[in-house]
Amino acid sequence: MSSLITPIDIASTLPFIVLCLFGMVVLLLEVFQRQGQSRSYLAYVSAVGFATAAFSAWLLMGVEGQLVFHDMNYIDGFSKVTALLMCTAGAVTCLIAPRYLAELNADRGEFYALILFSAGGMIMMVSAADFIVFFMALELMSIAVYALAAYVRSSRVAAEAGFKYFLMGAFASAIMLYGIALVYGATGTTNLAAIGQLLSYGAASGSVDPALLLSKVSEQGALAGAAGYDTTTGDLLMLNYGSGTANMPLLYLGITLVIVSAVFKVGAVPFHMWLPDAYSGAPSPVGAFMASAVKAAAFASLLRLLALAFFDYELRMGPMGWVQVTFFLALLSMAIGNLVAIAQTSVKRMLAYSSIAHTGYMLVAITAMGYGVGDLDLGASVVFYLFAYVFGTVGAFGILAYLTRSRYYVERFSDLNGLGYRYPALGVAMTLFMLSSAGIPPTAGFIAKFQVFKAAVIAYGAGVEAGEPGALLLLALVVSGILFSVVGVYYYLKVIVHLYMRDPVREVTASDSGPARVGISVCAIATLVIGLFPGPLLNLSEQAMSQMEGRHDGVYVQYEDGAPIEDLQRLMREGSR
Amino acid sequence: MLSLPLSWYLMLSATLFVMGALGLLLRRNAIVAFMCVEVMLNAVNLTFIAFSKYHQDYTGQVFVFMVIAVAAAEAGIGLAMIVNMFRHKHSVQVDEATLLRH
Numbered sequence: 001m002s003s004l005i006t007p008i009d010i011a012s013t014l015p016f017i018v019l020c021l022f023g024m025v026v027l028l029l030e031v032f033q034r035q036g037q038s039r040s041y042l043a044y045v046s047a048v049g050f051a052t053a054a055f056s057a058w059l060l061m062g063v064e065g066q067l068v069f070h071d072m073n074y075i076d077g078f079s080k081v082t083a084l085l086m087c088t089a090g091a092v093t094c095l096i097a098p099r100y101l102a103e104l105n106a107d108r109g110e111f112y113a114l115i116l117f118s119a120g121g122m123i124m125m126v127s128a129a130d131f132i133v134f135f136m137a138l139e140l141m142s143i144a145v146y147a148l149a150a151y152v153r154s155s156r157v158a159a160e161a162g163f164k165y166f167l168m169g170a171f172a173s174a175i176m177l178y179g180i181a182l183v184y185g186a187t188g189t190t191n192l193a194a195i196g197q198l199l200s201y202g203a204a205s206g207s208v209d210p211a212l213l214l215s216k217v218s219e220q221g222a223l224a225g226a227a228g229y230d231t232t233t234g235d236l237l238m239l240n241y242g243s244g245t246a247n248m249p250l251l252y253l254g255i256t257l258v259i260v261s262a263v264f265k266v267g268a269v270p271f272h273m274w275l276p277d278a279y280s281g282a283p284s285p286v287g288a289f290m291a292s293a294v295k296a297a298a299f300a301s302l303l304r305l306l307a308l309a310f311f312d313y314e315l316r317m318g319p320m321g322w323v324q325v326t327f328f329l330a331l332l333s334m335a336i337g338n339l340v341a342i343a344q345t346s347v348k349r350m351l352a353y354s355s356i357a358h359t360g361y362m363l364v365a366i367t368a369m370g371y372g373v374g375d376l377d378l379g380a381s382v383v384f385y386l387f388a389y390v391f392g393t394v395g396a397f398g399i400l401a402y403l404t405r406s407r408y409y410v411e412r413f414s415d416l417n418g419l420g421y422r423y424p425a426l427g428v429a430m431t432l433f434m435l436s437s438a439g440i441p442p443t444a445g446f447i448a449k450f451q452v453f454k455a456a457v458i459a460y461g462a463g464v465e466a467g468e469p470g471a472l473l474l475l476a477l478v479v480s481g482i483l484f485s486v487v488g489v490y491y492y493l494k495v496i497v498h499l500y501m502r503d504p505v506r507e508v509t510a511s512d513s514g515p516a517r518v519g520i521s522v523c524a525i526a527t528l529v530i531g532l533f534p535g536p537l538l539n540l541s542e543q544a545m546s547q548m549e550g551r552h553d554g555v556y557v558q559y560e561d562g563a564p565i566e567d568l569q570r571l572m573r574e575g576s577r
Numbered sequence: 578m579l580s581l582p583l584s585w586y587l588m589l590s591a592t593l594f595v596m597g598a599l600g601l602l603l604r605r606n607a608i609v610a611f612m613c614v615e616v617m618l619n620a621v622n623l624t625f626i627a628f629s630k631y632h633q634d635y636t637g638q639v640f641v642f643m644v645i646a647v648a649a650a651e652a653g654i655g656l657a658m659i660v661n662m663f664r665h666k667h668s669v670q671v672d673e674a675t676l677l678r679h
Binding site: 132139146147159166171177180182184190 | 661
């Protein structure tokens, strides 16, 4: 038997380990602090932690994609690129936080530790190769964020927002778990790639006798769980991988529950009710973190789940396939997010609804990825969109935090009146973030939207060529997406109008925090630079998708004690003749 | 050996899960709503164990351990939040959490 933990195991989880170590160091430093001493240096310590983690992810770029920790984790292009994304979002959040917390009299070290642990959970979640790791990492991320949402204990609003977020989050976790349990019941394994392999046999090799298939599978030992399958009992578990149409109710229910709970986390309509309350009630830096890092992690892990486990043609395009689900979620999210955002008077709530709209645009790309023959490389547009979205969102929330003084929350549009002249740099940065969110060149948001809609048009073209049903609907989705983003321009420009064209209603003085200025500048520069030179980031996001290990198309998982699973497929094809 | 068929376990856990979900959505008391989440998690545990036995595979039971650990952590943070809310409002009724509705 091979050793329990190999050096590559440790090396591959280095970003996670670094973040957890820094979290513990921050907690320890807090112990030696006196009451009333400033903790803002902890922000720098955590930012260094994020930088180190990002650097270690960068160092790992050369490592070949593989399974580590006994098939529990992946180290591949996708996990590394998304780790960079989480580290950036976490670092900027830490930089905008210290002065805000001091103003609200909540300057304590736990804040940074929770951010670090939560980001560690995200990195683990997107690199998970097994539902067990996936679930544990999801909870590590979520539980830290529940605490963060209610972090300012003196605030009634934060207490409420935190509680609502917690209850809805726990509900979503329970639904996810039930879905995982049903998928486990239907397939006998919790390994993502193994589930994907098991479910794709039918599609790949035509009609196969299920009993023969499963006996072969159990011979391999890799999917030993499925050996318990018994064709004679014929109860609920009617698994017929060969034809794979309607007699997989457990599996379909399980997949639907998993997807529903994932879109719960990303806040797609109609599972968005908690989101505006949580984002606007939580302290602004936490709002920034939830809107950027948490959402990005949820999207990235949804991408991996769909690509690895549920990418079989029947599961995507069948009568109950998930492409239809994401289609309607995308349409509804774009519509409701953009239309309701118009009516908001609070900037934070406007940003919350706009993030629902962004969810919709990214779901368009996921629909495109799953449509027709299915092209995983189209998922790269989601990765790119996440980068553009993270910078714009953290920056906008960061500016709100930067403007907040004790007992003077900056929330309403009218609070921003005339600030563009008073703080020129701040005005320019906010303008950039709004233009990027609206998708106007030369900002990152424009390229991101373009990529997403391009992906959908490519999928439409491929669908027409292959004679897939409903290809025109995909084109309709693109058209409505463009129309709704035109609607979105209205409320983004409203912010700019208030910044430059309205007289101040009340005196707003910026908190003048050094680290926050650094964080906001980083976001503003990144938004502009990505918009002007998208090439490197486009390459990086394409690399993330093309180097995703265990992908349904082509790259097969090598099991420790057996032939590659490909051979199994060949065996079965021969066996059925 | 005489044993109950798998479907009985699945029916029971599905019933528990739906009861928990309905309770969470309908009950107004925060503590009861929170208990409903626990019922849902335990329904999932039952499903896992039933499938684990059915497949003769231990993965499901390992999963249950993880779920129990996470449920404990969630209980810790959830009760702390309920206490925090009670401090502000002197009530744990969910309908009274209306500050955020605009």
